Amino acid sequence: MTQIIDSPTFQANRMSLTTPTGLQANAELSRRRRLVIALNVVTYVAMMWAAYAVMDAGGWTLVDGIMFVCFALGLPWTVLGFWNSVIGLWLLHWADKPMEQVAPYAKAGDEPTSVTIKTAILMTLRNEDPARAFRRLRTVKESVDATGFGDKYSYFILSDTNKADVGAAEEAATEAWKREVGPDAAERIVYRRRTDNTGFKAGNVRDFCDRWGNDYELMLPLDADSLMSGEAIVRLTRMMQAHPKLGILQSLVVGMPSSSAFARIFQFGMRHGMRTYTMGQSWWTADCGPFWGHNAMVRIKPFKDECHLPMLPGAPPLGGHVLSHDQVEATLMRRAGFEVRVLPEERGSWEENPPTMLDFAQRDVRWCQGNMQYVKLLGLPGTKDLVPGLLPMSRFQLVWAILMFLGIPAWTLMIALTPVAAWQVQGLDVFPSTLAASLYVIFFLMYLSPKIAGLIDAMLTKGGVARYGGPVRFFASAAIELVFSFLQGAVSTIRTSIFMIGLAFGQSVVWGGQSRDAYGISWRTAWDNLWPQTLFGVVVCGLMYLVEPEVFWWSVPLTLGYLVAMPFAVVTASPALGRLFKQLGLCGIPEDFDAPKEVVAVLKAE
Numbered sequence: 352m353t354q355i356i357d358s359p360t361f362q363a364n365r366m367s368l369t370t371p372t373g374l375q376a377n378a379e380l381s382r383r384r385r386l387v388i389a390l391n392v393v394t395y396v397a398m399m400w401a402a403y404a405v406m407d408a409g410g411w412t413l414v415d416g417i418m419f420v421c422f423a424l425g426l427p428w429t430v431l432g433f434w435n436s437v438i439g440l441w442l443l444h445w446a447d448k449p450m451e452q453v454a455p456y457a458k459a460g461d462e463p464t465s466v467t468i469k470t471a472i473l474m475t476l477r478n479e480d481p482a483r484a485f486r487r488l489r490t491v492k493e494s495v496d497a498t499g500f501g502d503k504y505s506y507f508i509l510s511d512t513n514k515a516d517v518g519a520a521e522e523a524a525t526e527a528w529k530r531e532v533g534p535d536a537a538e539r540i541v542y543r544r545r546t547d548n549t550g551f552k553a554g555n556v557r558d559f560c561d562r563w564g565n566d567y568e569l570m571l572p573l574d575a576d577s578l579m580s581g582e583a584i585v586r587l588t589r590m591m592q593a594h595p596k597l598g599i600l601q602s603l604v605v606g607m608p609s610s611s612a613f614a615r616i617f618q619f620g621m622r623h624g625m626r627t628y629t630m631g632q633s634w635w636t637a638d639c640g641p642f643w644g645h646n647a648m649v650r651i652k653p654f655k656d657e658c659h660l661p662m663l664p665g666a667p668p669l670g671g672h673v674l675s676h677d678q679v680e681a682t683l684m685r686r687a688g689f690e691v692r693v694l695p696e697e698r699g700s701w702e703e704n705p706p707t708m709l710d711f712a713q714r715d716v717r718w719c720q721g722n723m724q725y726v727k728l729l730g731l732p733g734t735k736d737l738v739p740g741l742l743p744m745s746r747f748q749l750v751w752a753i754l755m756f757l758g759i760p761a762w763t764l765m766i767a768l769t770p771v772a773a774w775q776v777q778g779l780d781v782f783p784s785t786l787a788a789s790l791y792v793i794f795f796l797m798y799l800s801p802k803i804a805g806l807i808d809a810m811l812t813k814g815g816v817a818r819y820g821g822p823v824r825f826f827a828s829a830a831i832e833l834v835f836s837f838l839q840g841a842v843s844t845i846r847t848s849i850f851m852i853g854l855a856f857g858q859s860v861v862w863g864g865q866s867r868d869a870y871g872i873s874w875r876t877a878w879d880n881l882w883p884q885t886l887f888g889v890v891v892c893g894l895m896y897l898v899e900p901e902v903f904w905w906s907v908p909l910t911l912g913y914l915v916a917m918p919f920a921v922v923t924a925s926p927a928l929g930r931l932f933k934q935l936g937l938c939g940i941p942e943d944f945d946a947p948k949e950v951v952a953v954l955k956a957e
Contacts, residue, residue: 370638371596371690374455383635384744387434394430399423401790409779414771421765425758426794431751432628433797436804439631439695444811453633454694456600459593460586466500468592470569470648472584475555477511477548479575481520483957487578489528490952494581501536504584505567509555510544518544552644553660553676560655567651574645576703578607580949583699587648590694598654598689599681601640601647602700603629608943608954611706611869612932613923617839618704619938620832622697623805623819629695638690639744644677646700650689654680657687661737663727668720668859675721678752679728682745683738701942701950706869708839708920709880712846719756719847723854725749760848766909767887770894773902791905802833818941828938838919841912845884872924877917888913 402422406415442449474488495504512518529537591597606618658680660673673679681691705711730736776782809815819825892910895903942950
């Protein structure tokens with residue numbers, strides 16, 4: 352028996368029954384995925400049946416058919432978000448050893464083993480504020496050095512800057528940094544500036560792999576606004592070192608303290624809702640997790656050898672270089688036989704969020720264009736499969752990224768047609784108003800479920816509410832964020848819907864530097880950017896009120912954001928409001944009340 356167990360054939364068969372690291376049985380993950388599919392399908396069918404029954408009242412019309420299709424396209428994201436949050440909340444508070452179920456590799460990070468492998472920490476730049484970016488990278492290095500393993504890490508500033516003055520400032524900052532740390536450490540600081548932007552950020556990282564990749568086993572890409580603690584970096588390194596079949600290990604990135612009211616409110620909602628959602632998602636996606644392109648450990652050799660991005664057929668905006676490259680790289684890494692994991696813990700990994708509504712909308716349409724390119728990667732009938740051999744879960748991740756944005760114009764069209772639908776049902780002898788109202792309320796509860804689950808998680812976790820400044824601040828902030836999320840969602844959906852229409856006519860976005868600091872928005876700027884939202888709101892809400900005032904009042908959570916788009920953008924960008932929120936501790940995240948030394952070091956210098 353011992354000879355059979357120790358034989359290479361037995362070991363190969365055993366490993367084929369598990370994920371590449373050998374830590375989880377594929378049969379168990381298949382059971383989880385079947386359960387999640389069943390829960391989502393049953394919920395989706397029930398919601399669609401209710402929608403069908405409502406639409407069927409009085410007979411079907413063209414408008415009913417369009418709205419039914421739109422509901423079908425927009426609903427999946429909400430349903431899966433609901434179940435991810437429910438599963439995550441259950442795991443965090445009622446399951447036995449949840450981290451062992453979700454991230455069995457994580458315990459290797461807490462073992463006091465020596466770091467023996469070499470890691471390159473990369474910061475990719477394009478026309479960013481050099482002082483700001485270098486301050487973060489220098490803080491990362493100081494924190495890593497404090498762990499005692501600093502000699503195992505090198506630092507690369509990979510610039511795609513095309514502005515001469517910014518490039519000169521980057522070079523000067525690098526030289527000053529090298530002089531400060533001395534000759535030994537200076538050898539581990541490298542600045543490289545490309546003369547073109549070929550392949551965008553993915554091409555920038557690919558150039559590093561081609562030139563220096565053979566000298567390192569791991570790389571840690573950072574954006575210009577990224578910050579990580581040395582403890583978190585060493586912990587991730589130990590996990591990768593202990594499990595050579597971990598290809599990508601994504602940290603859970605959370606927001607930094609901000610003086611922008613918009614960023615504070617946005618990241619407050621993201622912070623408490625992200626833990627349950629990511630925990631639930633990681634439970635069943637497991638080894639086929641997502642990659643966000645930064646604040647993640649990546650194994651260089653398989654990335655270099657197996658994660659070449661295809662050139663998409665056709666002209667931009669959907670053809671050419673893959674813009675949202677990170678998720679494609681994740682699917683290719685998994686195809687190569689390496690796991691892609693998200694560590695669902697808030698631990699030493701930060702980024703900055705857009706400071707205004709306009710910056711947020713601009714970021715959203717960049718992601719939209721990149722995600723919609725995935726249509727060309729799916730090998731649809733009549734098209735060439737550009738990435739053959741992807742696992743079913745990996746293909747699902749690409750489809751899901753598309754649906755995230757495809758549902759936005761669907762919801763917008765539904766709202767636009769609501770006045771017509773309300774007019775059609777006038778005079779009907781029998782209308783399932785109770786069913787319609789129930790469907791509406793249930794949908795909203797499901798839509799809000801990540802936030803609700805996050806609030807419950809904080810209340811059930813010992814000291815959870817205290818981390819957000821105590822119960823008064825916590826619940827006041829939750830109320831502010833709830834209203835904010837509806838208003839912000841309305842503004843974003845119109846902007847993204849208009850952009851998606853433009854994609855069909857060749858509209859594209861420019862991928863460049865991003866605004867990081869809080870600043871005000873003038874009323875003229877708000878008008879120039881947000882008049883479509885306002886016009887849409889006036890027309891749709893006005894028609895609804897004329898046709899059926901009750902429908903208008905029911906629609907307010909969805910439509911008010913259109914009407915107040917301009918004042919919403921101006922007020923939430925106000926530096927004065929940001930200062931007030933900061934002074935009162937409103938919409939603060941845990942780092943606002945107990946900041947780690949890395950966060951303190953960065954904020955103190957700004």
